[in-house]
Amino acid sequence: xxxxxxxxxxxxxxxxxxxxxxxxxxxxxxxxxxxxxxxxxxxxxxxxxxxxxxxxxxxxxxxxxxxxxxxxxxxxxxxxxxxxxxxxxxxxxxxxxxxxxxxxxxxxxxxxxxxxxxxxxxxxxxxxxxxxxxxxxxxxxxxxxxxxxxxxxxxxxxxxxxxxxxxxxxxxxxxxxxxxxxxxxxxxxxxxxxxxxxxxxxxxxxxxxxxxxxxxxxxxxxxxxxxxxxxxxxxxxxxxxxxxxxxxxxxxxxxxxxxxxxxxxxxxxxxxxxxxxxxxxxxxxxxxxxxxxxxxxxxxxxxxxxxxxxxxxxxxxxxxxxxxxxxxxxxxxxxxxxxxxxxxxxxxxxxxxxxxxxxxxxxxxxxxxxxxxxxxxxxxxxxxxxxxxxxxxxxxxxx
Numbered sequence: 001x002x003x004x005x006x007x008x009x010x011x012x013x014x015x016x017x018x019x020x021x022x023x024x025x026x027x028x029x030x031x032x033x034x035x036x037x038x039x040x041x042x043x044x045x046x047x048x049x050x051x052x053x054x055x056x057x058x059x060x061x062x063x064x065x066x067x068x069x070x071x072x073x074x075x076x077x078x079x080x081x082x083x084x085x086x087x088x089x090x091x092x093x094x095x096x097x098x099x100x101x102x103x104x105x106x107x108x109x110x111x112x113x114x115x116x117x118x119x120x121x122x123x124x125x126x127x128x129x130x131x132x133x134x135x136x137x138x139x140x141x142x143x144x145x146x147x148x149x150x151x152x153x154x155x156x157x158x159x160x161x162x163x164x165x166x167x168x169x170x171x172x173x174x175x176x177x178x179x180x181x182x183x184x185x186x187x188x189x190x191x192x193x194x195x196x197x198x199x200x201x202x203x204x205x206x207x208x209x210x211x212x213x214x215x216x217x218x219x220x221x222x223x224x225x226x227x228x229x230x231x232x233x234x235x236x237x238x239x240x241x242x243x244x245x246x247x248x249x250x251x252x253x254x255x256x257x258x259x260x261x262x263x264x265x266x267x268x269x270x271x272x273x274x275x276x277x278x279x280x281x282x283x284x285x286x287x288x289x290x291x292x293x294x295x296x297x298x299x300x301x302x303x304x305x306x307x308x309x310x311x312x313x314x315x316x317x318x319x320x321x322x323x324x325x326x327x328x329x330x331x332x333x334x335x336x337x338x339x340x341x342x343x344x345x346x347x348x349x350x351x352x353x354x355x356x357x358x359x360x361x362x363x364x365x366x367x368x369x370x371x372x373x374x375x376x377x378x379x380x381x382x383x384x385x386x387x388x389x390x391x392x393x394x395x396x397x398x399x
Contacts, residue, residue, distance in 0.1 A: 003132045003150035010125055018330040025326025032319025033364055039316060040368035043309040049278035050301055057265070059294055063176035070268045074276045074284070076294035078263040081180060081188055085170035091163070092236055092254060093197035099188050100257040102167040108239070108249040109143040109157050110134050112150075122338070136247065140165070158248045160210050160228070160238045175264070179272045187287040188262060191255040193234030203229055210238055263292040313365070321357030325350060 053074055060070065060077040087101045088094060094101060112132055119127045132149045145157035173180040173188075198206070206229040230237040239249030265286040266273035275285040286297045332346035 003152075005130045005132070005149055007128045007130070008125060021326045021329050025323045025329070027323070028319050028326060029323030032316045032323060033360075035312060035319065036316035036361055036364045037368045039309060039312040040365055041372050043305060044369075044372040045280050045282050046305045047302065048280055049282035049284050050298060050305070052278045052280075053265070053276055053284040054294075054298055057294060063178055065177040066271045071270060072268065074265065074267050076263070076265050076297070077176075078261060078291045079176040080259060081173050081175055081185075081262045082259040083170040083173045085172050087168050087170060087256075089168075089194075089254065092252070093199065093202055094194055094254055094256075095197075096194060096256050098170065098194075098256040098258055099173055099185065099260075100167055100169045100191075101194055102191065102255045102257075103163070103165055104253045104255070105163045105165045106138040106140060106251045106253075107142050107159050108136060108245045108247055108251070109139045109159075110145055110148075110153060110247060111137050111139065111143055112145075112148050112153070114149075120343075136245075138245075138251065156247065160248050160250055163250065163252060173259075175262075175273075177271070178268075181272050181274065183275070183285070184264060184266065184273060184287055188257055188260070188289070190260055190289055191257055194254040194256040196231050196234060196236055196254055198229075198231055198236070203231070206236075206238070261290055263288045263290065263297065265294060265297055317358065317361040320361050321354055324353035324357045328353060 056074050058070065058073050058075045060067075060075045063077045063079050081099065083099055084097060087096055087098050089101055089103060092103070112134055115131045115133070117129045117131070119129070121127060130149075134148070134150065134153050142159050142162065143157050145153060145155055148154050148156070169182070169185050171182075173185050175184075207227070210228045228238060228240065230239075230242050232242065234254045235242075236252040236254075237249070238251075239246060242251075245251075264273065265276075265284065267276040267285075275283040277283050284301075286301055288297055288300075328349050331349050332343075
């Protein structure tokens with residue numbers, strides 16, 4: 001059942017809050033502006049470093065032995081990443097010759113979600129209605145329910161036991177005649193289930209841990225002999241029934257990464273590898289699962305660079321526009337004495353901030369390209385100025 005909390009903010013408090021928003025809005029605007037300029041430069045630098053790497057790359061067909069002539073060169077190679085390291089997870093009886101083993105722990109908990117609705121009142125007062133709902137979910141860590149707003153859900157969460165999630169990697173992984181560095185080892189993926197091997201004594205020890213924890217929590221130890229630890233392949237379930245989870249239940253999933261074929265782009269350093277540093281200071285290194293050509297790996301790197309640039313570009317524009325709206329939120333707030341006037345002014349301020357913020361963002365992007373790629377920058381700047389000129393003339397025509 002939903003739980004609602006109503007709060008009222010006076011006109012004076014809202015005006016005061018709007019003044020505070022000027023500082024935070026300016027900070028958002030500044031961060032967004034800097035991000036936009038830096039992001040375009042980072043895109044160009046990354047692109048140039050990838051192009052430089054493509055120009056000096058040496059495709060190596062056989063890495064079964066260390067070739068001294070390759071030392072210091074950037075190479076592309078495909079081979080079997082192998083290891084003889086035995087990785088263990090003593091808590092769950094796992095011992096595997098693997099590149100990595102992982103333990104993922106989840107807790108069945110209540111989570112609080114809030115939905116807010118605001119209502120304007122004559123005189124500038126604002127009423128805020130916050131509706132809190134509670135749902136049970138698997139979470140990556142225990143949820144503190146002491147701060148829940150609904151009194152009936154306070155202190156409703158507990159866990160039968162707490163276990164650390166972790167991943168362990170092999171230290172010695174060969175790549176033909178070479179040894180892989182840690183940064184490449186941790187990039188090898190392809191997790192598969194790892195078989196849990198808990199014997200009778202191990203199960204009984206976990207059962208005792210669960211029972212002791214229930215007693216410490218002040219829970220009545222009903223049905224002491226009911227099984228509380230269930231093992232199913234790569235999963236260990238702490239609770240009465242894996243098919244019907246209850247608050248406090250814990251689920252542990254074990255996985256492993258086995259030796260496999262990989263393709264790398266890296267700089268040879270003796271019998272191992274390191275990242276390649278381009279002349280502009282950007283580093284280049286790539287790891288793909290399977291046998292993958294250098295052309296495809298570089299194509300993916302260029303695509304990833306473009307995608308990240310667009311994500312940060314949109315985030316920067318959002319910060320610029322959001323910062324402007326926060327800086328000028330004082331204007332619609334002053335008119336909130338009469339709600340519909342405040343809404344009209346707010347819509348106008350929002351539209352102006354969006355248009356100006358978009359134009360400002362385009363100008364900053366253009367200036368960045370002027371700095372890094374003058375020809376493209378001039379074209380973008382001309383488009384931005386032309387857009388502002390059109391908006392200005394349209395405004396005059398409407399007047």
